[in-house]
Amino acid sequence: MRSNSRAWHGRWAAGRLLLASFAGLLLLGASGCAAGEEHRPTVVVTTNILGDITRNVVGDEAEVTVLMQAGADPHSFGVSAPQAASIEQADLVVYNGLGLEENVLRHVEAAEEAGTSTLAVGDAVDPITYTAGASADEPDPHFWTDPERVRKAVGLIADRITEHVEGVDKSVIEKNASAYGAQITALTTWMRDQFDEIPADQRQLVTNHHVFGYLARRFDFRIVGAVIPSGTTLASPSASDLTSLANAVEKAGVKAIFADSSQPDRLAQVLKREIDLDIDVVPLFSESxxxxxxxxxxxxxxMRANTTSITTGLSPA
Known part of the structure; x- marks a missing residue:
């Protein structure tokens, strides 16, 4: 009996040792996965437009977190506490700059002071200034309406990632940037071909606010004015602003007013009534x-949707 008891206890002890060893392997594997996840490179991007561009460059080489959801207005968007923490913990923060993300910049600046690598894309793509309205002579942050500047931005983002983000395959980043850059170049060519259908004297833009200055320079449009005579949607037009723009629109014979699709077009409709002319209000995707x-x-x-809408809105019937 004692011999059987000792044998039973021996098998029981061996079983416990085997279970403990197996549990240890599971814990080791779990901790290894957690460690791998902790070291996965992270890139935080402020606007969803830059977020899409950055994701095309990064591919699967890093985790890309975009702060602004679809339809967000970058001028009024604010970050949550978890989003602010993600900015501080990122390996790289990509943001537009030039005053666009008015309620996010302080978090980006704080992260930069703490040692986080950042890239202000707008500052590095040869920015222009507004030429009229309340924002005259201030930097224009809406560079993405010019695809050639976006192509330059693709290279800048790729360079910053390969130089400052550890754990990515540089050759993959460079390959992604080259492929996406080629798509942007093709986009520029296509847009020019589409806009060539608009007679030169009808290449005139009136928008909700000053947002298409870069597009106008690239593709030879004239900016007649904006319903909100500013570079931000946070401003408001006065009655005299509307009257002045109405006169300019009537004098130029503008065929359409282009309003941001994510914002109510009430002001554009007010201007339409002010002019008392048969003029179309055409929605565009401008900032989100x-x-x-x-x-x-x-x-x-x-960009393809906007090009089609502008071409249709301004071309002869």
Whole structure:
């Protein structure tokens, strides 16, 4: 009996040792996965337009977190506490700059002071200034309306990632940037071909606020004015502003007013009544991407949709 008891206890002890060893292997594997996840490179991007561009460059080489959801207005957007923490913990923060993200910049600046690598894309793509309105002579942050500047931005983002983000495959980043840059170049060519259908004397733009200055320079449009005579949607027009723009629109014979699709076009409709002319109000995607299936879920979709709308709105009937 004692011999059987000792044998039973021996098998019981061996079983416990085997279970303990197996549990230890599971814990080791779990801790290894957690460690791998902790060291996965992270890139935080402020706007969803830059977010789409950055994701095309990064691919699967890092985790890309975009702060602004589809349809967000970058001028009024504010970050949550978890988003502020993600900025501080990122390996790289990509932001537009030039005053666009008015309520986010202080978090970016704080992260930069703490040692986080940042990239202000707008500052590095040869920015222009507003030429009229309340924002005259101030930097224009809406560089993405010029695809050639976006192509330059693609290279800048790729360079910053390969130089400052550890754990990425540099050759993959460079390959992604080259492929996406080629798509941007093709976009520029296509846009120019489409805009060539608009007679030179009808290449005139009136928008909700000053947002298409870069596009106008690249493709030879004239900016007649904006309903909100400023570079930000946070400003408001006065009655005299509307009257002045109405006179300019009537004198120029503008065929359409282009209003941001994510913002109410009430002001554009007011201007339409002010002029008392038969003029179309055409929606454009200007400062934010949309949800999938809503017409502008990517930068390329947004630019193609806007090009088609502008061409249709300004071309002879």
């Amino acid at each position: 991407l949309t949800e999938k299936g809503a017409g502008a879920a990517t930068y390329l979709q947004m």
